[in-house]
Amino acid sequence: MSVDKTIEELSYTLAQLGSLVGHINAQIIGITSRINMTLDTFDNSVANIAADASVVTQQVALTISQIPNAWIFYLLFISLTVVFILLSVILLIKLVIRCHGIYQLVFRSNRSNPEFHNFSNLPPSPSYVQSRSGHISIPMEHEPRKIGVVANGDISNCNAFLLHL
Numbered sequence: 001m002s003v004d005k006t007i008e009e010l011s012y013t014l015a016q017l018g019s020l021v022g023h024i025n026a027q028i029i030g031i032t033s034r035i036n037m038t039l040d041t042f043d044n045s046v047a048n049i050a051a052d053a054s055v056v057t058q059q060v061a062l063t064i065s066q067i068p069n070a071w072i073f074y075l076l077f078i079s080l081t082v083v084f085i086l087l088s089v090i091l092l093i094k095l096v097i098r099c100h101g102i103y104q105l106v107f108r109s110n111r112s113n114p115e116f117h118n119f120s121n122l123p124p125s126p127s128y129v130q131s132r133s134g135h136i137s138i139p140m141e142h143e144p145r146k147i148g149v150v151a152n153g154d155i156s157n158c159n160a161f162l163l164h165l
Contacts, residue, residue: 064070 064073067073
């Protein structure tokens with residue numbers, strides 16, 4: 001009887017395993033059907049994009065075939081494209097250099113380091129001494145004054161002078 005009971009238990013276990021496999025199979029079928037729908041939508045989108053690209057290519061080919069000496073325009077277009085790419089690379093390099101300089105100014109830990117202030121390998125320039133020989137200095141008494149103002153600062157006779165004007 002023990003053998004019959006073991007067979008029944010194994011049968012029951014196999015039936016439950018079959019049920020579980022059926023449930024897992026249903027889940028997999030649901031997932032794969034959703035994946036198939038998504039892939040079909042993607043495939044249709046790619047096909048539509050390819051068709052649109054083909055139409056644009058045909059239109060460009062038709063337009064270019066109507067232009068005589070089209071190779072000149074091709075050469076000009078390619079040259080402009082190369083120039084713009086080179087300019088963008090130069091601007092990008094300049095931007096990176098400036099950002100690096102700002103980063104070094106802001107986040108440099110040892111600002112008293114003399115290497116921080118020397119940005120080039122050139123020797124430091126000699127200090128500039130201002131010479132006073134190139135300057136012109138006029139004493140205050142000889143500067144032009146307003147009409148009616150006496151040069152020595154005495155304004156007591158100013159009113160009399162202004163009345164004669």
